[in-house]
Amino acid sequence: IQLLFFDVPDQSIISVRLTDDFEDRKTDCYELVPVFVEDSSNIDHTNPVPYCPNRVAPFYIYDCLKPLGEKVTPKDGTVGLYLSFPIDKKDKPGLLSGTVMIVVRGHLFEIPIQIRIHEAIVPEKGTLKMVNGYSSSKIPEYFHVEDGSPDHKRIDAEHLHLLRRMRQNMMYVGGVITTRDEEGNYQFDFSPLEHQVEYYQSFGFQYFLMSSVGGRKSWKESTILVGPERLPAMSYEAFRYLSQYLPALRRFLKEKDWTDCFLLGVSDEPNDANATEFRALCGLVRKFFPEIRLADALSYTAVHGALDVWIPLNAEYDKHQKEFESYRTGKDELWHYVCCVPRKEGYINRFMDYPLLSTRYLFWGNYKYRMTGYLHWASNVYQPGQDPFKQNNPSHRNADSVCILPPGDTHVIYPGKDRPWMSMRLEAHRQSAEEYELFKILEKRNKQKADALCEQCFKSFNKVEYNPVLFEQTRIQLLEEASKGTVLNK
Incomplete structure (x- = not known):
């Protein structure tokens, strides 16, 4: 989850707490640190290609992730947060529900969240x-x-x-x-x-x-x-x-x-x-x-x-x-x-x-x-x-x-x-x-389906789908299809 907060003074105190299904789960919390990009070097601006680049320098970008401390350092009054929720292979498949409660300068923000855990298990020792x-x-x-x-x-x-x-x-x-x-x-x-x-x-x-x-x-x-x-x-x-x-x-x-x-x-x-x-x-x-x-x-x-x-x-x-x-x-x-x-x-x-x-x-x-x-x-x-x-x-x-x-x-x-x-x-x-x-994983069971899902977003190294909604839909399909036929550890 990525969040932006505006009109935040420097060195403001911040806290993050999660409720319900997330209360006792490990959550990685980071402050997004803006990084300066001074030049879009080596780009042929006379023959532009969509998305490459998608921003022309100079600009700041939230690329760096600093472990969240008690106080934050806004850039022009803006603070970014990144929350990551590790899923263990022993976790039971199903829906997790709860609320992210963030306090900034005494102001409480409550953000309801849901995360679905799928049956597919990414191997600890990868094949790549x-x-x-x-x-x-x-x-x-x-x-x-x-x-x-x-x-x-x-x-x-x-x-x-x-x-x-x-x-x-x-x-x-x-x-x-x-x-x-x-x-x-x-x-x-x-x-x-x-x-x-x-x-x-x-x-x-x-x-x-x-x-x-x-x-x-x-x-x-x-x-x-x-x-x-x-x-x-x-x-x-x-x-x-x-x-x-x-x-x-x-x-x-x-x-x-x-x-x-x-x-x-x-x-x-x-x-x-x-x-x-x-x-x-x-x-x-x-x-x-x-x-x-x-x-x-x-x-x-x-x-x-x-x-x-x-x-x-x-x-x-x-x-x-x-x-x-x-x-x-x-x-x-x-x-x-x-x-x-x-x-x-x-x-x-x-x-x-x-x-x-x-x-x-x-x-x-x-x-x-x-x-x-x-x-x-x-x-x-x-x-x-x-x-x-x-x-x-x-x-x-x-x-x-x-x-x-x-x-x-x-x-x-x-x-x-x-x-x-x-x-x-x-x-x-x-x-x-x-x-x-x-x-x-899916290829072993249904190579045709795996190939088709990949093709939905990736056609070649210079022909990919940059619509994030379509990408997310394909990613969810991949999770669902890779989970079919998975033998669960009861």
């Missing part, structure tokens, strides 16, 4: 793989705590809980310490990686995307650089490094019985300039570690046959669907990803100047196109000097390319006071992931 880049190194700077201190560890854990809330189940990992003697022999210390994985597993993360073997030198050049010494991938020196690193990584993952839950990046976003070298590097990786599954984000380019997990930009998949579908050989998987582009043709994304439904539909695309995963580079990767409450179009460097990022591309988590604050877009990710699981 999801990874958003996370940077614990941002914590000391943005929370003003000492690196490695108890406060740092607490805030780190709170970030991970938020990622799990939106059903993220995969993390980027790395941290291998590499040393080399004068004769060119390498030693590898995997203990930091081991600690990192076991720590993430304690929060419920199941899968891990190992840091890439290499990375591009330039977007215009063929050269890929590998290892901590950034050796040209096709050089003898790189061969010496890979012939020692990859077998060592293979032994380590095999000893830990982790090979099946790991993916390995090769070189992010191969393009026409480095496609041939990328394919050759993939071959070298397979020579020394044949069991590991290779995964990378990419646009359409000549790297067919190189990977096991293909992660095209959703717009690229849409434009080259036939080719990407032909990559489904053996156990190969198709995922999708979104990033700072495109900002045209109406492709859905998680940008702040797009409707929230644009984020909500991301994993409907996974269901429609049988995509088993999703990747984004940033959950809290604020750029140097960026204040995400005031600046959401920061400059970003990737190799020799510099661009201005669209609003919301750097984060779905905010650096709040003493703890991270989630966003409405994070909640939309969670809801979308839950709906993906509902589609999969």
